[in-house]
Structures are given as C-alpha cells and as structure tokens.
Amino acid sequence: MINFILPLFGRFHPVLVHLPIGFLVFGVILIFLFGKKYETYSQIIQLAFLLGGISALLASLSGFLHYQNEGYTWDTVKFHLILGILTTLLSCGLWYHLKKAVLTPVHLRIKGAVLLTIIMLTGHLGGNITHGEGYFTEVLPPELQSLLGVEFSNTEPLELPYENWEEIEFYTGAIQPILDQNCISCHNPKKLKGELDLSSFKAIQKGGEEGKILVAKNFEESALFTRLVLPEDHEDHMPPKDKRQPRKEEIALIKAWIETGASDKAKLGESKITERLIEPFFKKNEKPFYPTVEISMLPLDSIAKLRDHGFFAEVIKEGSPFLSISCVNFPEFSDSDWYLLQAAKDQIVYLDFTETEITDAIVEKIAMLPNLTVLKLSKTAVSGAGFEKLVSNKNLKLLYINDTKVGFEKLGALDGHPTLEKIFAFNTSAADSGNYSQFSFHLETGNLNLPPLATDTIVY
Template sequence: MEFLLPLFGRFHPLFVHLPIGILFFAVLLIFISGKEKNSFKGVIPIAFLVGTCFALLSGISGFLQYRYEGYSWETVQIHLILGWSTIAISAWLYFQFRKQPEIDNRLRVQSAGLLLLLMATGHFGGNITHGDDYLIEVLPPGLKASLGLEFEESKPLQLPEDNWEELAFYEGAIQPILNHNCTSCHNPRNRKGELDLTTAKGLLSGGENGEVLVHGNLTNSALFARLVLPKEDEDHMPPKEKRQPKKEEIELIKTWIEGGASMEKTLGEAKVPSSLVSAFFEREEIPFYPETTLGKVSEDSISKIRERGFFIENISLASPLFRVSCLNFPDFQDQDWSYLDRISSHITYLDLSETKASSKILESLQTLENLTILKLNSLPLSGENLELLINNQNLKIIYLNSSNISIENLRLLDGHPSLEKVYAFKTPASSQEKVKLSFELETGDFMLPKLATDTIVY
C-alpha cells in the first residue's frame, strides 16, 4: 500500500483548481452582495466552507507531492507557505462570517486580501511547473524592460562561420542548447527532478533518478533519450507545452554523446562536420527590398491608378512599397507616367514590358529611389541612355529581353552600386562575346545535356 501517499500527492494538480474557483466565487459574492433582495448571505459561508475543504485537500496532496516527487525545499517553500496561509485565512473568514454575517467594508478588505493571496500562491505554483519566466517568456523585450523585468534572455545557439572548429564542443554548443531549452526548469533555484542543467557539474551529477549522461551511450543517457520520445509521452522532455529543441540541436547533442561527451574537446577535435553546425552560423540578413519610413498611400489614390489599367499591390502587408505592372495596360506610353509620378517613391517593382514606352521613359525611371526590380522586355530601347539607371541606388535586377541592347550598351551599367543581375535574352548582347562586368549577365541559349532516354523510340 506504499503507493497510496505518492498517488494522492499526484492529485494535487486536480485538487488545486477547485479552491481557487470556489474561493474566488465567495469573494465575488461578498462584493456584489447588496441589502436584503440581492443578499447572498446564505451562500457565502457555504462557498467559504467548501473552498476551505478543497484547499485543505490541495495542501495535503501538495505536501505529499513535494515529499515523493523529488522537489527541493528551496523550490516549493514560498508556494507551500502561501498555500497553507490561504487555507488558514479562508477557514478564518468562514468562522468570522458565521459569527457575524453582516457584510461591511472590513470584510471586503479581508476578502480582497484572500484574493491577492490566492493569486500569489497560484503564481508561485505555476513557476514550479513551468519555470520562473513562464508568463513573461512571450513578452517582447521592450515591454519586459518597461515593466522592470530583469530576467536574463536565453538565446538560441549561434556559432561564428569562421573558426567555429576552435570552440569547445560542450561550452560553445551543448551548454547554450541546454540554456535555451532546459534550464527554465532545471536550474539551482528550481531543480525539477533534483536536476540542474546550468553547469557541467550539475549535468554530471544527475537527478533524482540517477545520472542523465552516460558517455558514449545514447540509450542510457536520459538527456538524449527523453528528447526523442513522442511528445505525448509523460517522460518526454521538455514538456510538450514548452519550447522544443530544433532537430539540428538534438542531432548535435546526439553527436556529442556518441563521441564520448567530452567536456574539453573542441568541435574540430570531435570531427563535427560543417553540415551539422551550418544551421547555427551567424548570418546578417539583408532584406531584398529597401527598408523605408515612407507613409502609406491612400486607398483613393491607389484606386485612381488602378482605374487607368495599372496593376498595383503592396509587396507585403507591412510595407508601403508597391509592385506595379502594365500587364493589363499594353497601350502605356511615356506620357502616362504622370499617373505613377505621384507614387514614384513607393515603387520598388516595375514592369513596363510589351508596352509602347520608349527609351525616353528612362529619364523618369531614374528618379525612383526605391526601385529594386525593373522589367523592360520587348521595348524599343536603343541603349544610349541606359546609364541613367546608375541613379537608381537600390536597383538589383533588370530584364531587357527582346530589345536592341548590346554589350556596349551594358557596359554603361558596369560598376552600378547595387545591380546584381541583368537578363538580356534575344538581344544583340546574347550573340556577342561575353565580357566581365560588375553584375551577372544572363543571355540565354542554354543547352540541356542529352539523356539516354532521349534516344529511345516507343
């Protein structure tokens, strides 16, 4: 029958919600109770009595869970003291109300105090289950700072792309993974399962069920074995409601343990392949389109542009920049630019292909400060004034297919500060000898290699 006390302790999460709801209901009745007609004097003592009984069950089961589940006293002491204080005060309020059933301001203040005590008890109980940062974990950094919260942010693993081999495998890779995914519950203050994963010493010491790391043995290393259990398994770690490690992080832990779980070896000495760590390299993400502080264009202005036949849409919901096309406006001519001139700063993608525009349109296009992609396919471009596009400091891609552009014309764009690629299929440039330019030139005429199946006759 030795299992009965541990079993009763595990009922704590079930019991604990009942007194919270019932006692909250009792306090609510005190505050909304009026005189005579709206009086709840007959219900309030019953609510306090039932709430106190379930609070007592919660207190007993919580104490048993502490004794049998391996929680340290430092972890549960505040929650346990507040819990038993809640039991005592709710019982005291029950007897006070039975002795003097009149609802006055003194009783309301006492009830409000019980409510605050309930909230504090629940908060510290939640910290034990989910970690100290459970409520604030999802808050943005700015809001945390404004609230004066000084919780140290655990950052995901990042490795330098150069000389990563020189980093210690454990300190440089494994410990950051544990810090980011495990130490909210397994730390010196909240040693769930008597396990501290914030240091190598704590990791090697293990927890209430013994060691969690067996050098070179994945099966017997709970540190790894629990990570790969199904999320629905009660032994899966981290708990399914918490952030889960990435598959690349689990693979790194696996490689480290299989290699002997050395605390001294570097990533290079452990012969970790670059393919295993490349996902963690620090890379500066440069947005493709310009970042701008431009304001939004009114819907009325956009509607008027669409009425002329232009296709226009934002490149994203958060950006004020536009993608503009004349796909449904083949009669576009140079003078029609006046309709777009009012939003010229907002245009980042422009397609004037197969319209009636001429080389003169380049004089207008050079003013587009945020232009990134420009399509001028099948236009009668002579190429002499192509250098005007040097003024488009954010221009990255130009399409000049089926035009009269030659290599000599394209030399005018050589040295463009941002241009990455030019497409010039079916142009004089596609039949001329290739030259070295500051941007990549695609001129077509690609030939796919023949496959054996190409010669089979069916």
C-alpha cells in the same frame, strides 16, 4: 497497478485550482455588493465559501502530489503551497464564521478583501511555477526588462561566428546554449525532473536519480547523448516527444563534445572538430532585399490617388514606406504618364510596366528612382537604348526584359552595375547569342537544355 492514481490526481491540479478561485471570488463580490443586506443573501454567500473551501482543499492536495511526482524542488513551491493551504483554512473558517453569525459579521468586507489578496498572491506564485517568473516580463523590450532588474536567459538557437570560431569554448559557447534551448525547461534548479539539472557543467557532472549521464570520451555510455537518439515514442527518449526536439546537427555537436573529452575549458579549435560539423551554426548575415534607408511614408491619400489613376499600388509590408507599383490594370500607360508617379519616386522599389505602351524614352525617368530594386519592362517596345542610365539606380537587383527587342549588345551597358544580380531575357535577341558568361550579372534566357540520358532511348 493502482500506483498511477496519486500522480494522476496530482496532474489535475491545473484544472482543480480554478474551482476555488471562481467560488471564492464570487463570494467576495457578493460580500461587497450585498454586505449591508447580508441577512437576505447569507445562504448564497455561505455556499460560495463552502464550495470554495472544499475545492481549495482538493486543489491543495493535488498540488502537493504534483510537487512530489513531477520533480519540483521545495524552494520552488513552498510559498505557493503554504498560501494554498492558508486559502483553504481561511475559506473554511470564513464559512463557519458566517454560518454561526446571526447578524452581519463585523468587518466582513475587510475579511473578504484579505482573502482575495491571498488568492491573488497564491495564483501569482502558481503562475510563476507553471509559466516561469518572467511570464509577464518576457514580452517587454529588453531595455525595459533591464530597467526592472529582470534577468533573462538566452534560449535562441545556437549561432557561432565564422571568424575565429576556433577560440570559442566548446561547452559554454556551444553545448550549454543547446541544452538551454532544448532541456532547461524541465531540468533546472527549480524544476529537477529526474533529479537532473542541466543548467551548469557541475550539475551535468553530478547526474540525476539514475546516476551519471556523462562519461567523457564515451558517448555510448553517456545518457546525455543516448537518450537524444532513441526513437521518439520510446519511454526514455528525451526531450519528450511533445517538446521541441533538438536538430540532428545539435545532437552531432553534443556527441563530438563527449568524444573529445567533455571538458568545460577546451575550445572548439583544440577539440579537433571539423569546420563542416559546426558550419550549420554559423551566423547568416543575410542582407535585406530592399534598401534599408530611412524615408518618409507616402500619405495614404497619395496612395489612394495612384490607385484611382489605375495603378496597382501597395506597400511591400506593413509599416514599410516602400511601394510596389504595377500597371497590370493600366495597360495604356505611356511615357507621357510618368508625372503620375513623380510624387512616389522615393518610395517605389518595385515597378512593373509589363505590356504597357512605354518606349526607350522612359528609361531616363526610371533612372531617377533612388530605391528601385525590381524593374519589369517585359512585352514593351523597349529596345535597350539608354540602358546605361540605369547605372544610376544604385539599388537595382532584378531586371525583366522578356519578349522585347533588347539586343545582346545593349546589355553591355549594364555590365559592372554595382547591385544588378540578374536579368531575365526570355524570347529576346539577347537570348539567342549564347554568350552569357561575360557579364557581372546573371543572364537568365530560359534556353535550358538537359543532357540526354541513357534511359531516353529505352523502348518500353
């Protein structure tokens, strides 16, 4: 019943370890500040090292219990533990030395500096154990990490190429990346929870303290799979419920690997798995919505000037040179006001002229915006004359002409546009034509008719 006490005390190590650091650093600071007046401050300095030595002893004991009960290997913790014990001995020794000294001890500052150095080394090694050796370096750019000789593992979600996926090795290309992301933090050569290492095929075959976890072609007897599908609140469920849980598609892939022999050499194509099973892992080559060209940013005073004229002007995202321009607060904007936008013609990607006083004459001006992606002309006097000029907008994707007099025949000028994806034409004569499928773009008219259901005629 009381067997939990020692493991529980071990888990207090991350809390207890801060006490000696605070006391001892405080004592060293006092030495450097008042070393020449040691006799005056001797009692408070001695107290700092006494409390530091006692708390260092408690931290060392809890750390040893933590190592014994949490699956850490000796090679991982030995230097941290040895330095922790050394810190305890030096702290207690320094306290005893100070207590017996009548005058200021010789080389007191040097002794304090040595103790402080050992504390820093001990803390650094402890931080490596808790957060990993790359805790400080992992935030650095990959180029700088390589320059420093840092080896970093890839824990990104599994992605497979659509082309030639059959040639990828099932284990190294699919299974190990899943284990690296979900399991490796607790089951690696430096931290063997349950004496289990999941960092290599050989280690997986070896199993852990409860025996083998992998039985080829029998997923029901393979703990590598069965523990993944237990309820999250089950004591044997892995990973623990407070950890990141693998996706159901990842679990299905592990099951398929076991079913097909759990080989470290077989390729995905040889395993006779379906493309549907691995489809969720195909790389998504998503094209950015806005252009990716390099252009200069519009000066802040120029953007401020646009706002002074009445435009709602803002960058589409922080650090981007592209602008979103709206006339929501400038309804009197007309064709003659175009010159106000001339300075930003390269940066405009989103342009909203809704409910302004523009006419078809402005289309020729709009055609000169090289990066325009979204254009809104709704509730204006635009009729579609000159729409063929919009073919010059090589990045235009969305066009809004709701509540205008644009006719169906005018839209033909945009058929075959290289990038245009959709035109919104609610409440227009184009919406009344009923023939929308002939264009290369999608025409959204809002005239949606749902098929009648049998339940619509039931009287309750």
